[in-house]
Amino acid sequence: MGSTLLLEAQEVSKYFGGVHACEGVSLGVREGTIHAVIGPNGAGKTTFFNALSGFYYPDRGRVFFDGEEITRMPNWRRIERGMGRTFQTPSIFPELTVHDNVALGVRSKAGLAFRARPPSGEQQAVLERRVDELLGFVNLVRFKERPVAELSHGSQRLCEIAMSLSTEPRLVLLDEPMAGLAESETERIISVIRGLHDRLGLTVLFVEHNMRVVLGLAEMITVLDRGRILAEGTPSEIAANEAVRDAYLGKEVLERV
Amino acid sequence: MRFGPTRLITVGVVILLALAPFLSPLIHVDISIVNEVLLFTLAAMSANLLLGYTGLPPFGNAAFFGLGTYGAGLSIKYFHVNFIEATLLGTAAALLGALVVGPFLVRRRGIYFGLLSIAFGQVFYFIAYRFTDVTGGEDGMNFARPYLGISNFHVTLHGSGFYYLTLVVFVASILAFKLLVESPFGRTLVAIRQNEVRVRYLGLDSNRFVFVAILISATMAGLGGALFGMLNNFAWPLLMDWHQSGDFVLSVILGGSGTIWGPLLGSAIYVIGKDIISSYTNLWQIFIGALFVACVLGFPRGILGSILARFGTAPLSNESEEANWTQSPAIAADHHG
Numbered sequence: 001m002g003s004t005l006l007l008e009a010q011e012v013s014k015y016f017g018g019v020h021a022c023e024g025v026s027l028g029v030r031e032g033t034i035h036a037v038i039g040p041n042g043a044g045k046t047t048f049f050n051a052l053s054g055f056y057y058p059d060r061g062r063v064f065f066d067g068e069e070i071t072r073m074p075n076w077r078r079i080e081r082g083m084g085r086t087f088q089t090p091s092i093f094p095e096l097t098v099h100d101n102v103a104l105g106v107r108s109k110a111g112l113a114f115r116a117r118p119p120s121g122e123q124q125a126v127l128e129r130r131v132d133e134l135l136g137f138v139n140l141v142r143f144k145e146r147p148v149a150e151l152s153h154g155s156q157r158l159c160e161i162a163m164s165l166s167t168e169p170r171l172v173l174l175d176e177p178m179a180g181l182a183e184s185e186t187e188r189i190i191s192v193i194r195g196l197h198d199r200l201g202l203t204v205l206f207v208e209h210n211m212r213v214v215l216g217l218a219e220m221i222t223v224l225d226r227g228r229i230l231a232e233g234t235p236s237e238i239a240a241n242e243a244v245r246d247a248y249l250g251k252e253v254l255e256r257v
Numbered sequence: 258m259r260f261g262p263t264r265l266i267t268v269g270v271v272i273l274l275a276l277a278p279f280l281s282p283l284i285h286v287d288i289s290i291v292n293e294v295l296l297f298t299l300a301a302m303s304a305n306l307l308l309g310y311t312g313l314p315p316f317g318n319a320a321f322f323g324l325g326t327y328g329a330g331l332s333i334k335y336f337h338v339n340f341i342e343a344t345l346l347g348t349a350a351a352l353l354g355a356l357v358v359g360p361f362l363v364r365r366r367g368i369y370f371g372l373l374s375i376a377f378g379q380v381f382y383f384i385a386y387r388f389t390d391v392t393g394g395e396d397g398m399n400f401a402r403p404y405l406g407i408s409n410f411h412v413t414l415h416g417s418g419f420y421y422l423t424l425v426v427f428v429a430s431i432l433a434f435k436l437l438v439e440s441p442f443g444r445t446l447v448a449i450r451q452n453e454v455r456v457r458y459l460g461l462d463s464n465r466f467v468f469v470a471i472l473i474s475a476t477m478a479g480l481g482g483a484l485f486g487m488l489n490n491f492a493w494p495l496l497m498d499w500h501q502s503g504d505f506v507l508s509v510i511l512g513g514s515g516t517i518w519g520p521l522l523g524s525a526i527y528v529i530g531k532d533i534i535s536s537y538t539n540l541w542q543i544f545i546g547a548l549f550v551a552c553v554l555g556f557p558r559g560i561l562g563s564i565l566a567r568f569g570t571a572p573l574s575n576e577s578e579e580a581n582w583t584q585s586p587a588i589a590a591d592h593h594g
Contacts, residue, residue: 076462092455104448114445
C-alpha cells in the first residue's frame with residue numbers, strides 16, 4: 001500500500017437548496033489502492049463523486065489530485081491530469097460503434113481529436129492497436145463494430161470502463177459499477193475492477209451499496225450516511241463497526257427480509 | 258460502403274446539377290432559381306453542421322447569411338471591389354459576426370442556444386433595417402454585379418455563367434463539408450451531439466469544438482449569402498430575419514439533418530416548390546406547410562435521412578436529441594468559477 005494520497009477531499013460540502021447532500025466529507029485515496037465509498041440510498045455518495053470529478057463544484061471544501069488543487073478545475077482538464085470516471089447510467093455514445101466510442105478517447109489522449117486532417121497511416125495503426133488493447137481488457141472485441149445501444153447493460157458498462165481507460169488515467173472513479181446488473185454480469189465487472197488494480201496498477205475509487213461486493217473488493221472503505229462520514233476503515237473494521245451495522249447493515253438485512 | 262449508395266448519390270447529383278441549365282426550362286424554372294437553390298443550400302448546410310452534427314438549434318444563421326450579402330453589397334457599392342473580393346469580404350463579414358457573438362453562444366445548449374441565436378440574429382436584422390443611410394433600410398439596397406476579377410479578364414457573369422461559377426463553389430463546399438464531418442474534428446462534433454458530458458470526460462473541452470463549429474457554420478452561410486447578394490444585385494433586411502433562419506432549419510429537417518445531401522434536397526423542395534406554387538397562388542405557404550407536415554410524417558428523419566436509414570447507412574438519428582435539450586451541470590460547471 002502506497003503512502004502518497006493520489007486524491008484528497010477536504011471538508012467537501014454540496015447543497016441543493018436546503019438539502020445538504022454532502023456535508024464536510026473528507027477522504028484520502030492512497031495511490032495504488034482500491035477504495036470504496038458506501039452508504040444507503042440518499043447518503044450523498046454520487047453527489048460527493050460528482051464534486052470530486054468536477055461534474056459540479058463543491059460549495060465548500062477543497063479537492064486535491066496528485067498534490068494539485070483541482071476544486072474548481074473544469075472536468076475535461078481533470079481527465080487530462082489523469083482521472084477517469086464512469087456514471088451510474090453508462091455514459092456512452094449510443095449510436096456509435098463500440099470501436100468508435102473507445103477510439104474518441106484514444107484520439108483525445110493522442111491530441112488528435114481537434115484536427116481536421118485525418119490521422120496518418122502510422123498514427124491510425126497506433127490508435128487501432130490501442131483500441132484493440134482496451135477492448136481486449138474488458139473482453140468486448142467481438143462487439144467492436146456493433147452500436148453500443150445494441151449491447152446489454154453490463155457490456156455497455158464494460159465499454160464505458162474501456163472509454164474511461166482510453167485517456168490513460170492514474171485514478172478511475174466508478175459510480176455504482178454494479179447497479180442494475182444480473183449476478184453473472186456483476187462477476188465480470190468485479191474481475192475487471194480487480195484487473196484495473198492488479199494488472200494495470202491503477203488506483204480505483206468506487207461507489208457501491210452492495211456490501212458483499214465492497215467487502216470482497218476494497219482495501220479501504222468510507223461509509224457515508226445522510227451526507228456525512230459515518231466510519232472509515234479496512235473491510236474487517238467496517239464489518240465490525242457498530243454504527244455501520246445499525247445504520248447500514250441492519251437496514252439492508254431488514255430490507256431483504 | 259466506398260462504392261455504395263453515397264458515392265452513387267454524389268455522382269448522380271453533380272451530373273444533374275451540371276445539366277440544370279438545360280433541364281430547368283423543361284419544368285419552367287429559371288436557372289436563377291436553381292442558382293438560388295445552391296446558395297440557399299450553403300446556408301442550410303451551415304445550419305446542418307450545428308443542428309445535425311453538433312446538436313445545436315441554429316435559429317440565427319440567416320444573420321450570417323445576410324452579413325455575407327450586405328458585406329458583399331456594401332463593399333461593391335462603396336469600394337467598387339470585384340466579384341472575388343466581394344465574395345471574400347462578404348464571407349469575412351459573416352466570420353467576423355460569428356467571432357463577436359460566438360463567445361456568448363458557445364456557453365448555451367439546447368433551447369437556450371436557439372433563443373440566444375434568434376436574439377443575436379435580430380440584432381443584425383435591426384441594424385440593417387434601421388441604418389437606412391448606409392443599408393437603405395427597409396427598402397433594401399441595389400448594387401451592380403461586379404466583374405469577375407480573375408487576372409485581366411473584365412468579365413461579368415450572367416445566367417448560366419453565374420450558375421456554373423456557383424456550382425464550382427458549391428461542389429467545393431460539399432467536398433470540404435464531407436471531409437470536415439468525417440475528420441476527427443467532425444467525429445467529435447457528432448459525439449458532442451450524442452453525449453457532451455462523456456466528451457468532456459474523455460478530456461476534451463467541448464466548448465472549444467462548439468466555438469469552431471459556429472465559426473465554420475457562419476463562414477459557410479456568409480459565402481452563400483455573398484453570392485446570393487450578387488445573384489440578385491440586391492440586399493434586404495428580411496434576409497437576416499429569424500423567419501429566414503427558420504426556413505434554413507426547415508430545409509435541413511425536410512431533407513435530412515446529419516446527412517451530406519439532405520440540405521440540398523430540402524432546399525430544392527423548398528425553393529423550387531415555392532417558385533412553382535407561388536406562380537399559381539398567393540397562398541403558397543399553406544401548400545409548403547402541408548408538404549412539410551406530410552414529409553415529417555412520412556420521413557421522420559427527413560427524406561434522405563429516412564431513406565438512408567432504410568439501407569442501414571444513416572450515420573445519425575435524432576432520438577437522443579431530447580436529452581441534450583437542457584443544459585447539463587457538467588457543462589455549466591465550467592462557468593461558475
